[in-house]
Amino acid sequence: MYQKVKAYIKEHGMIEAGDVVFAGVSGGGDSMAMLALLKRYQTEMPFSLCAVHVHHGIRGEEADRDELLVKETCEKWEIPFLAYHYPVPELAKKWKMGLEEAGRKVRQDGFSRAEADYFGKIEVADHQDERNGAAARRGKSRIRIALAHNENDVAETLLHNLCRGTGLKGLAAILPVRDGIVRPVLCLNKQEIVNYLIEEQIPYATDSTNLTDDYTRNKIRHQILPLLEEQVNSSAVRHMAETASLVSQAEEYLSRQGALLVKKYGENREQGIFLSEAFWREEPAVASYGVLQVFEELAGKRKDFTAAHVKSVENLLRLQVGRRINLPYGLAALRTYGGILLGERELLGMSDRNPKGDEPVSQDNxxxxxxxxxxxxxxxxxxxxxxxxxxxxxxxxxxxxxxxxxxxxxxxxxxxxxxxxxxxxxxxxxxxxxxxxxxxxxxxxxxxxxxxxxxxxxxxxxxxxxxxxxxxxxxxxxx
Incomplete structure (x- = not known):
């Protein structure tokens, strides 16, 4: 299995000589297997490896057990270890978001802190030992964050989003490499990982919340996927992962075409971005992706923008000049002569009646x-x-x-x-x-x-x- 993962890493250019890889290690089987595989890969590729553990402050003694397991294993394997604690339930209430979203946010923060702490220690070591010229330094090494997603995660995400209703983006694959994030074990399914853990006698912890069917994803994991593999196709998970990869390629293509459309028919103005009426006469699917790109450019994020927001902007074309709608993150769209202007509400002369801006609202509605x-x-x-x-x-x-x-x-x-x-x-x-x-x-x-x-x-x-x-x-x- 190591050879399979090594080939996958090389195929996607995940890790190169001199890289610094921060591996997210929860203590679960997937992340512990990934850490072991990366440790072995170090014998063939000279790169720096550091394990990062984020304690969410949710599962009490069980979470403390997981942290101790990762710490002791890293000490045994001589891998630098960094841990960060966050009171996720309290932060979720403070930030007015769900536990899952708050968890993602603190994990991102944990990796940012890990980078600063890791290079801070390296700088101190270099100052004390100037002969240590091979040490990785910030600015001279490529930073990689390694996450332990596998094929089953891809299949679960695809089914979950499909059942809830989604566009192509929700069906797209979890990519092997994107924005400095690499997923070395994405080529493996869950059973392959379990077999590797047993064969190599790698210690790992089991999250009790993953054993119940209280959550939708757990039901997909424990009931639906096994049923599909037993009664429909034994390779169902792998086929879904392959399909998700193809969808991802289609989604990326539409995104590129949408960007070209914005470049062709869009115009940057002081108040925002203007899209001419000709923009909306192009292929609807491509135009939709163009609007989503404009949303992301103006808001700095695409999260919470949906097909409903795109449709609401398009509907302005049927209304008279001067009609407008609110959009998420303090944005708005205004019907003007020759097209639609998108920008911040204040710049478009609109009061912020809906501070959260979570859904389109017509000023005359x-x-x-x-x-x-x-x-x-x-x-x-x-x-x-x-x-x-x-x-x-x-x-x-x-x-x-x-x-x-x-x-x-x-x-x-x-x-x-x-x-x-x-x-x-x-x-x-x-x-x-x-x-x-x-x-x-x-x-x-x-x-x-x-x-x-x-x-x-x-x-x-x-x-x-x-x-x-x-x-x-x-x-x-x-x-």
Missing amino acids: PFELKIFSNEGQKIEEKTYTKWLDYDKIEQELSIRTRQPGDFLVVDEKGSRKKLNRYFIDEKIPSEERDSILLLCAGSEVLWVVGGRINENYKITPRTRRILEIQYQGGKDNHE
């Missing part, structure tokens, strides 16, 4: 929308403010009045009720029914404004993200 993580908050039971499970919404939302075929789901069994039947049961006068506003996804009514919401979209303990929608044309009261 009486609806205010926000998206935020579910942290077990008390549900806002108000007549004109409703909370919905954002991740269950698969179609574009619209605000409109009734149309033939409209329906609601009225119980946990998924029973449908025609909107007209609902109006009759609620004793709403016939002369008022055509003026009642509805939040819809196609023909499915998510909320009868001033009335009930669709049972399918209610908040549950499994809800990850919440869509809050408030109708400002009505007066809220506690129900």
Whole structure:
């Protein structure tokens, strides 16, 4: 298996002579196997290796055990070891995000601190021993961060995102190399790693949270993937990983084409980036990627921008000059003569009515929308403010009045009720029914404004993200 990993590292140019590799080591089997393989690769390729462990402050004594295991193994294998502690639950509340997202954030911070601490120690050593000219120094060595993702992680991510609803980016592979991050064991499946741990007698810890089916990804890992391999195809995981790689290539191609489209039809202005009407007459899929690039350029990140935001910007073309919408991260889009201008709200002369900017809001629209993580908050039971499970919404939302075929789901069994039947049961006068506003996804009514919401979209303990929608044309009261 070592030869397979060595060939994979060389194929993708992951590690070269003189590199400094910071390996993320949790103590689990995947990361311990990766650390052992990298240690062995050092005998053939002269590079520096340092293990980085991040303690999340979540699993108590079990997490302390994991840290001690990694520390003692590194001492035995003569690998530099750095550990960083973070109170992730407290930070998640402070940052108003989920534990998983907060965990990613502190791990990024941990690697940044590790780089500074590692090179700080090297500089001290070099100062004390000037003969140590082979020591790696910041600015003279390429920095690599090694993570222990494997083929099963790729398959789990693909299935998870596919079931929740996603675009190509959500189906794309976890790449072997990107932005200084390398994944040396991505060519291996979970069973290959387990076999290697046993054969080489490598110590590792088991995270008890990975043994339960409390989390969606664990159910995919313990139930769905094994079932697919047993009853559909024994190579299902490998085939999904290969497909994800192909999707990744397609996604990168569309991103490049979108960038070319922005370069061709876009214009940098003092207030932001202007996209001419000709931009929107190009291939829709490519144009969508171009808009996403503009979002990223203006906000410095692409996270939280969705197809719904792209569609909302495109819809401005059908409106008169002067209409505008809010976007995440304090951005906005303005319909102008000849196209659409995207930029910061203040630069476009807009007040920041929605500080988080989690969802598009029209300045002339009486609806205010926000998206935020579910942290077990008390549900806002108000007549004109409703909370919905954002991740269950698969179609574009619209605000409109009734149309033939409209329906609601009225119980946990998924029973449908025609909107007209609902109006009759609620004793709403016939002369008022055509003026009642509805939040819809196609023909499915998510909320009868001033009335009930669709049972399918209610908040549950499994809800990850919440869509809050408030109708400002009505007066809220506690129900």
